[in-house]
Amino acid sequence: MYRKRILCISLILIIILGMCACTNPFKPQTKPTEEPAPAYSMDYLVLVNRDNPLPEDWEEHLECEYFVNAVGDTVAVEKTAYAEYLRMKETLEKENIFVDLDSAYRSVKVQQETWDEFMVKYGEEYTKAYVAVPGYSEHHTGLALDLFLIVDGKIIYENEDLVTYPEIWARIHELAPEYGFILRYLEGKEDITGYNYEPWHLRYVGPGIAREITDDGLTLEEYLEQHK
């Protein structure tokens, strides 16, 4: 009986020691490595229009490049869009087409200033047709580019003058998708985009998708509706 109890206690001790070996308190514990925060990737298909405001966290992740244009204004453009714009500009120059950027990224504050300026210059009807309500401008994304032209060394800057060069715009629009840009406000699709035709307003979406959207004659709204 006594021997049996000893045996039983020994067995329990062996089990306990075995368990201790598994959870050795002196064994250095490997600390779980902290997961690195996932890199923020720009949504180049972000939709900002009269019905869709800029996503709230957009501007905190936006990385822009800055440069001074031919009329002395500082222009900010989202990094990738700017690199692609420069490549497109270079190609155009080989064909004697000279472009520059009037504006790209605009903060809500600057958009308000533009709105006020247009109200004075062109009146309410024109302003509502051409200028976005602050917070609802695609220019807040940094991916929308307004081009102006330099023709025979002369700066063509005003909207009413820019529209008098349809053949130059046609070539720009033809080339744009190769560099990831689409013509954003198409003629005849004003009811979908909410804007009149603007030959100068390009939007970066990325090369493959820009080609698809352009070849299918779609607006960004229509493309996103089809690819929900």
Ligand SMILES: [Zn+2]
């Ligand atoms: Zn624009």
